[in-house]
Amino acid sequence: MSKVVVTGLGLVLANGIGVKDAWEALIQGKDGSGEVTSFDTSPYKIHRACEVKDFKIDTTFENETPAHTIHKYAYSAAKEALEDSGLHNVAKYDCERFGIAIGTLAGELPPFEYLLRNSPDEKANGFDMNVALTYPPSSITSLLSEDFGFEGPNMVSLNACSSGNHAIAWAYDLLLNGKVDVMLVGGGELIPQTEFTHFHNLKALTPEKCRPFDKERKGLIIGEGAGIMVIENLDFAKKRGANIYAELKSYGMSCDGHHMTAPHPEGAGAIRSMMDALSVAQLSYKDIDYVNAHGTGTPLNDRMETMAIKSVFKERAKQIPVSSIKSMIGHTMGAASAIESVTSCLSIKNNIVPPTINYETPDPECDLDYVPNEGRELRVNCVLNNSFAFGGNNVTNIFSRL
Amino acid sequence: MSPIFLVGFRSWITKLSMNKKTVITGIGVVSPIGIGHQDFWKNLVSGNSGITPMESLDLSKYECKNGAEVKNLDPAEFLGRKGLRYLHKGTKFLASSIKLALDDANLNIDDEISSRTGILIGTSLGNFSQTTDYFHDIVREEPSELSPMQSYDVALNSSINYASVFFKIKGFARTISSGFTSGIDAIGNAHRLIQNGKADVIIAGGVEQISLDLYMIFLLRKMLSGSHGADSEISMPFDKRRNGFIMSEGSYVFVMEELDFALSRGAKVYGEVSGFGTIFAGNKKYDTGRRVEKAQSAMKACMDDANISLQDLDLIQANGNSGRLSDHIEAQAIFELFEKRGDEIPVCAVKSIVGECYGASGAMQTAATALAIQNSLIPPTINCEEKDPECNVNIIHQKQACKINTALVNSFDYTGNNSCLMVKKL
Numbered sequence: 001m002s003k004v005v006v007t008g009l010g011l012v013l014a015n016g017i018g019v020k021d022a023w024e025a026l027i028q029g030k031d032g033s034g035e036v037t038s039f040d041t042s043p044y045k046i047h048r049a050c051e052v053k054d055f056k057i058d059t060t061f062e063n064e065t066p067a068h069t070i071h072k073y074a075y076s077a078a079k080e081a082l083e084d085s086g087l088h089n090v091a092k093y094d095c096e097r098f099g100i101a102i103g104t105l106a107g108e109l110p111p112f113e114y115l116l117r118n119s120p121d122e123k124a125n126g127f128d129m130n131v132a133l134t135y136p137p138s139s140i141t142s143l144l145s146e147d148f149g150f151e152g153p154n155m156v157s158l159n160a161c162s163s164g165n166h167a168i169a170w171a172y173d174l175l176l177n178g179k180v181d182v183m184l185v186g187g188g189e190l191i192p193q194t195e196f197t198h199f200h201n202l203k204a205l206t207p208e209k210c211r212p213f214d215k216e217r218k219g220l221i222i223g224e225g226a227g228i229m230v231i232e233n234l235d236f237a238k239k240r241g242a243n244i245y246a247e248l249k250s251y252g253m254s255c256d257g258h259h260m261t262a263p264h265p266e267g268a269g270a271i272r273s274m275m276d277a278l279s280v281a282q283l284s285y286k287d288i289d290y291v292n293a294h295g296t297g298t299p300l301n302d303r304m305e306t307m308a309i310k311s312v313f314k315e316r317a318k319q320i321p322v323s324s325i326k327s328m329i330g331h332t333m334g335a336a337s338a339i340e341s342v343t344s345c346l347s348i349k350n351n352i353v354p355p356t357i358n359y360e361t362p363d364p365e366c367d368l369d370y371v372p373n374e375g376r377e378l379r380v381n382c383v384l385n386n387s388f389a390f391g392g393n394n395v396t397n398i399f400s401r402l
Numbered sequence: 403m404s405p406i407f408l409v410g411f412r413s414w415i416t417k418l419s420m421n422k423k424t425v426i427t428g429i430g431v432v433s434p435i436g437i438g439h440q441d442f443w444k445n446l447v448s449g450n451s452g453i454t455p456m457e458s459l460d461l462s463k464y465e466c467k468n469g470a471e472v473k474n475l476d477p478a479e480f481l482g483r484k485g486l487r488y489l490h491k492g493t494k495f496l497a498s499s500i501k502l503a504l505d506d507a508n509l510n511i512d513d514e515i516s517s518r519t520g521i522l523i524g525t526s527l528g529n530f531s532q533t534t535d536y537f538h539d540i541v542r543e544e545p546s547e548l549s550p551m552q553s554y555d556v557a558l559n560s561s562i563n564y565a566s567v568f569f570k571i572k573g574f575a576r577t578i579s580s581g582f583t584s585g586i587d588a589i590g591n592a593h594r595l596i597q598n599g600k601a602d603v604i605i606a607g608g609v610e611q612i613s614l615d616l617y618m619i620f621l622l623r624k625m626l627s628g629s630h631g632a633d634s635e636i637s638m639p640f641d642k643r644r645n646g647f648i649m650s651e652g653s654y655v656f657v658m659e660e661l662d663f664a665l666s667r668g669a670k671v672y673g674e675v676s677g678f679g680t681i682f683a684g685n686k687k688y689d690t691g692r693r694v695e696k697a698q699s700a701m702k703a704c705m706d707d708a709n710i711s712l713q714d715l716d717l718i719q720a721n722g723n724s725g726r727l728s729d730h731i732e733a734q735a736i737f738e739l740f741e742k743r744g745d746e747i748p749v750c751a752v753k754s755i756v757g758e759c760y761g762a763s764g765a766m767q768t769a770a771t772a773l774a775i776q777n778s779l780i781p782p783t784i785n786c787e788e789k790d791p792e793c794n795v796n797i798i799h800q801k802q803a804c805k806i807n808t809a810l811v812n813s814f815d816y817t818g819n820n821s822c823l824m825v826k827k828l
Contacts, residue, residue: 109537123538132618154819160563200545254574255572260564
């Protein structure tokens with residue numbers, strides 16, 4: 001049975017750009033939130049989000065748009081991951097065996113919103129060639145394939161907040177089935193005003209700090225960024241002497257089949273997703289050292305996730321550290337689970353678990369060890385990473401020390 | 403025995419048996435030439451085109467007028483009336499076609515199979531136009547006063563979410579977007595997941611809708627037939643006069659099952675999905691010659707995956723969408739790959755009748771292929787009258803009775819994806 005391993009990482013986050021800075025910020029509990037700058041929030045009750053700050057890129061692309069694009073974030077993180085893995089020059093390999101999968105919720109919506117704001121009268125007037133070239137969403141992976149010379153399978157995963165993990169799962173199967181040698185996987189997201197409004201009007205956005213699992217939690221804070229990793233066949237990695245962060249052991253999927261926006265109240269789908277991941281990896285709940293939670297900070301999600309973790313981890317539930325980096329970088333939607341996959345690998349490499357910040361008041365309904373406010377040094381061999389999306393679309397993956 | 407042990411045991415068995423077969427047991431069609439696969443097939447073999455001047459968009463200011471729109475769909479017939487007013491066009495297409503496919507397969511997703519059932523749909527843009535409509539409302543109105551129900555069905559993948567909730571699918575829900583190849587990529591991925599034992603049943607296919615947004619994107623890129631000036635607007639794949647594609651819409655889904663599971667419940671089988679291959683060749687750095695090579699690579703990868711030799715292939719269900727360059731690349735790739743048989747192997751281009759429905763196209767072609775295999779009949783490719791020396795392949799102009807054991811479905815995207823699927827008689 002061949003194995004799939006992680007050999008390169010890249011991050012663009014609200015509290016740090018590049019793996020080194022972002023990881024430093026995460027383990028120190030740096031809050032990446034701030035006032036929204038990319039659009040006017042005066043018509044709303046909420047004005048904060050986790051925007052990427054001081055982002056610069058050393059390349060100019062064809063068809064530049066005035067707004068930021070996912071392509072730029074994803075390119076930057078992908079370049080970092082490829083350099084990290086030693087695969088920045090793929091020309092010497094069989095490029096048809098190099099593929100790309102990127103998850104996103106809204107795709108390149110913000111550049112389009114930018115144009116539509118200027119033509120409120122008639123929608124069609126908002127179109128120009130820049131928009132035509134950044135849509136459909138699959139332009140993200142086509143552009144990245146061209147940027148890096150990949151000629152294998154590529155796709156964009158449109159699975160709302162579990163998009164990143166779906167992309168990783170899709171790539172994992174291709175690697176296991178021997179169809180490819182290397183996959184560039186992850187997720188990227190911007191903050192579209194459309195999604196901000198959507199969450200705002202569903203009353204899902206917190207009016208203050210985002211405090212996952214806290215009794216006073218009032219909702220999520222929206223975020224942007226990208227998390228990309230290079231995963232490859234173990235034999236291929238060994239042959240070229242690559243540095244290995246972790247093994248991608250398995251993924252599990254499930255669907256609540258319950259409601260368009262609310263999770264299943266007892267977390268039935270979340271439990272199935274975690275159990276599926278454990279059983280495919282042939283691991284027991286006793287083997288997991290850390291749970292990288294979905295932990296959005298909404299009252300419903302965090303209660304549901306806690307119940308599901310208790311059901312899966314039984315007597316060990318209260319001993320396993322469970323933390324949510326969304327407290328620091330916001331809910332980056334389609335990118336979230338990919339970013340969390342990257343940080344799961346960093347936890348394994350560095351034996352440190354990032355904290356859940358802004359945690360003050362324990363909630364009797366959420367009574368696990370959420371690694372409150374301070375990162376923790378800990379031997380981490382095996383991480384379970386959850387993602388639960390609207391529509392009850394759940395994907396869990398497991399990373400372990402090789 | 404604990405349930406956990408059973409789950410573990412099943413996945414262990416799964417790992418041992420990687421060679422499961424995938425079969426198509428139900429077909430659901432919502433198309434411009436008919437609702438239900440029976441009408442779709444009848445009009446396809448008669449060559450009754452679904453292309454007319456478009457009614458759903460106001461195109462008075464623009465040059466291209468023709469499209470293939472879905473007409474006469476009454477979603478209440480399939481979904482009931484409840485909640486229907488919150489749903490958008492694409493969601494109605496998808497959910498109706500799933501109901502049709504499940505009825506066709508005589509399958510009820512009950513508690514026993516729901517957690518072994520997944521949904522895997524390809525779409526290039528999903529409900530994008532409703533997302534931008536919603537944003538347009540945000541710009542013009544007080545955003546905090548918009549009702550949450552206005553955004554109930556506006557995510558790119560919300561039609562798939564709705565379907566998973568409506569049909570109580572509990573295995574998984576996945577939406578794939580890879581441009582024009584989305585639909586075929588979804589079917590190929592579903593095949594892989596069934597092969598790997600990840601599910602017993604997968605509802606797979608593609609959905610797409612005509613919208614102003616897409617129209618503008620294709621118009622600006624000069625990809626539509628008629629966008630090059632005074633040329634007539636007609637879908638004529640591989641014809642010398644071809645000048646771009648005609649937009650289409652619809653939803654084409656399949657009930658795909660693991661063979662033993664299908665047989666154990668006595669399901670009828672249309673055919674087997676036995677191979678898949680995909681290769682990328684972008685339109686920026688790659689010249690025509692290199693793109694021809696890569697299209698061949700994709701066909702070859704699919705045939706190798708299905709273990710079918712060049713001599714054994716009976717039919718090519720072509721991507722052929724009337725695009726100037728894309729048809730040339732495809733024809734050249736077929737001609738070169740099949741060597742002696744290059745100008746003999748039958749080629750069928752159903753987009754001449756149904757138009758180009760982007761992310762749903764691969765699924766539409768797969769439906770036509772499964773029905774062709776079942777009926778031993780190749781549907782005609784219409785409007786291909788002036789032979790193009792650049793497209794030296796055997797286009798089937800009139801419907802043709804013919805035993806089909808193996809058929810290759812080609813789906814190519816203008817930004818670079820080339821994906822191919824093998825459908826085979828069981």
